[in-house]
Amino acid sequence: MLTVDGLTSAYGRIEVLHAVSLDVAAGEIVALVGSNGAGKTTLLRTLSGVQPASGGRIVFEGEEIQRLPAHARVVRGISQSPEGRQVFGPLSVEDNLRLGAFRRNDGTVNSRLDAVYTMFPVLSERRRTAASSLSGGQQQMLAIGRALMAQPKLLLLDEPSLGLAPLLVDQILEAVVDLKRKGITVLLVEQNASAALAIADRGYVLEVGRIVHEGNGQALLQDPKVRAAYLGV
Amino acid sequence: MAEFLQLVFSGLTIGAVYALVALGFTLVYNASDVINFAQGDFVMIGGMGTVFLMAAGLSLPVAAMIAIVAAVLVGLLLHRLAIEPARGASPVSLIMITIGASIFIKGVAQLVFDKQFHSLPAFSGTAPIAIGGATILPQSFWVIGGMFCVVAGLWLFLEKTLIGKAVLATAANRLAARLVGINVTVVLALAFGLSAAIGAVGGILVTPITLTRYDVGTLFALKGFAAAMVGGMGNPIGAVVGGLLIGLMEAFGAGYLSSTYKDAVAFVAILVVLLVMPQGLFGRRAVERV
Numbered sequence: 001m002l003t004v005d006g007l008t009s010a011y012g013r014i015e016v017l018h019a020v021s022l023d024v025a026a027g028e029i030v031a032l033v034g035s036n037g038a039g040k041t042t043l044l045r046t047l048s049g050v051q052p053a054s055g056g057r058i059v060f061e062g063e064e065i066q067r068l069p070a071h072a073r074v075v076r077g078i079s080q081s082p083e084g085r086q087v088f089g090p091l092s093v094e095d096n097l098r099l100g101a102f103r104r105n106d107g108t109v110n111s112r113l114d115a116v117y118t119m120f121p122v123l124s125e126r127r128r129t130a131a132s133s134l135s136g137g138q139q140q141m142l143a144i145g146r147a148l149m150a151q152p153k154l155l156l157l158d159e160p161s162l163g164l165a166p167l168l169v170d171q172i173l174e175a176v177v178d179l180k181r182k183g184i185t186v187l188l189v190e191q192n193a194s195a196a197l198a199i200a201d202r203g204y205v206l207e208v209g210r211i212v213h214e215g216n217g218q219a220l221l222q223d224p225k226v227r228a229a230y231l232g233v
Numbered sequence: 234m235a236e237f238l239q240l241v242f243s244g245l246t247i248g249a250v251y252a253l254v255a256l257g258f259t260l261v262y263n264a265s266d267v268i269n270f271a272q273g274d275f276v277m278i279g280g281m282g283t284v285f286l287m288a289a290g291l292s293l294p295v296a297a298m299i300a301i302v303a304a305v306l307v308g309l310l311l312h313r314l315a316i317e318p319a320r321g322a323s324p325v326s327l328i329m330i331t332i333g334a335s336i337f338i339k340g341v342a343q344l345v346f347d348k349q350f351h352s353l354p355a356f357s358g359t360a361p362i363a364i365g366g367a368t369i370l371p372q373s374f375w376v377i378g379g380m381f382c383v384v385a386g387l388w389l390f391l392e393k394t395l396i397g398k399a400v401l402a403t404a405a406n407r408l409a410a411r412l413v414g415i416n417v418t419v420v421l422a423l424a425f426g427l428s429a430a431i432g433a434v435g436g437i438l439v440t441p442i443t444l445t446r447y448d449v450g451t452l453f454a455l456k457g458f459a460a461a462m463v464g465g466m467g468n469p470i471g472a473v474v475g476g477l478l479i480g481l482m483e484a485f486g487a488g489y490l491s492s493t494y495k496d497a498v499a500f501v502a503i504l505v506v507l508l509v510m511p512q513g514l515f516g517r518r519a520v521e522r523v
């Protein structure tokens with residue numbers, strides 16, 4: 001579904017992604033783990049088109065998309081729940097969700113809205129509330145729900161568990177597994193490597209802008225080098 | 234009492250136009266962080282455009298419509314040719330660019346129009362209406378009513394349409410707006426076009442009272458800017474209240490002190506706001522930036 005081939009990306013003159021290559025097959029959950037500053041967020045931003053690629057290719061469903069503007073990638077079926085949630089603070093929960101469907105504002109919007117509310121009932125209770133007054137966990141659900149409103153084929157999740165209590169982390173990760181059952185492909189970025197690899201089909205380890213390990217989720221979890229570096233074992 | 238009321242009427246009338254200019258500042262500032270000092274020139278284009286189109290034989294409504302469309306085109310060109318290429322420049326550079334654009338627009342207006350003062354006929358007669366011992370011109374109702382219509386229309390657009398909400402979303406969080414597929418360049422163009430239309434409407438409404446000339450935009454920009462600052466830059470309600478306040482202060486200053494200092498009121502207001510309450514009366518829009 002997604003092939004990233006030799007992708008580089010830079011902030012000004014400082015290159016932070018060095019020829020990154022990875023694949024995501026339809027129906028998979030792929031985890032991308034790595035320590036703070038490795039370039040995970042930069043990679044997702046480049047995939048979404050809010051950060052320019054300085055080299056390499058991004059192929060999505062057979063089409064090269066690295067030059068497409070961000071909104072065109074949303075139309076093709078890539079949507080992202082960004083790091084730090086980035087909800088539209090002054091707008092209501094429901095407006096946030098409806099804006100998630102900005103590029104798919106068709107007759108099915110209301111049924112997708114219902115699906116998000118079913119998935120995260122607390123959002124339904126607070127649908128008229130300003131997004132900024134939600135708790136961190138609720139904002140995370142809102143960010144994921146907003147990304148789902150675009151009816152993505154590929155969902156990019158950047159650190160959905162960051163700053164959440166363990167119980168909420170479990171709830172969010174369960175939701176991710178649920179999305180996979182519904183046929184949505186997920187590229188999951190986490191510093192919380194053990195949690196991410198536990199639910200992932202496959203994983204990649206990114207280290208200062210380079211992929212240094214890859215393998216299926218369980219194998220990476222067992223890999224002594226990965227354990228030493230990322231799982232604090 | 235009658236004199237007081239008279240000053241209130243004239244203050245609210247001119248204040249309504251400042252409010253419209255301030256709304257224009259607000260719209261563009263929220264969508265792009267740009268303070269567009271060419272905002273006042275849209276007022277001029279609205280007034281002068283209508284004057285010259287009527288002189289060419291068109292009726293007032295037709296002339297006014299065309300003048301508004303012309304202002305929108307100028308606003309879109311300003312965005313496309315001056316703001317968009319400078320994307321990422323510092324706020325000070327962007328302000329410089331809009332000041333340069335304002336000077337350029339005035340230069341072109343001098344050529345396209347002329348250097349004389351012009352007026353428009355009042356929309357519904359000039360017979361003053363007596364209220365509480367004071368009198369008010371029918372045109373004042375047009376100006377104040379027009380301002381409220383614009384405010385209501387803008388509110389409906391922003392709150393009730395998805396594209397309007399996309400403007401609010403872009404103002405709240407540009408990165409997230411891009412991630413949901415909003416084309417922020419289009420949103421910025423829309424903000425410039427809308428603010429131009431709003432300014433032009435103000436110019437058309439007020440020209441029967443205040444006259445217009447190629448360079449009236451400068452004072453309108455300064456006073457609209459003062460109004461936006463007083464209300465809290467980026468806050469639409471603040472813009473309206475700030476505009477009316479500046480208008481009232483100006484009228485009282487002229488009535489009770491001296492009309493010589495009329496234009497100084499706005500400058501004093503800017504200074505006071507900057508020194509005493511930099512957030513303005515209603516506070517700056519809470520910005521969530523990445």
Ligand SMILES: Nc1ncnc2c1ncn2[C@@H]1O[C@H](COP(=O)(O)OP(=O)(O)O)[C@@H](O)[C@H]1O
Binds near residue numbers: 034037038039040041
């Ligand atoms: N906006 C930015 N400008 C300049 N450098 C940045 C910016 N964002 C991130 N970086 C740098 O790029 C590198 C990768 O950051 P990031 O992609 O956020 O990593 P991660 O998400 O894995 O923590 C870091 O060295 C970081 O300092």
Ligand SMILES: [Mg+2]
Binds near residue numbers: 040041042083159
């Ligand atoms: Mg990150």
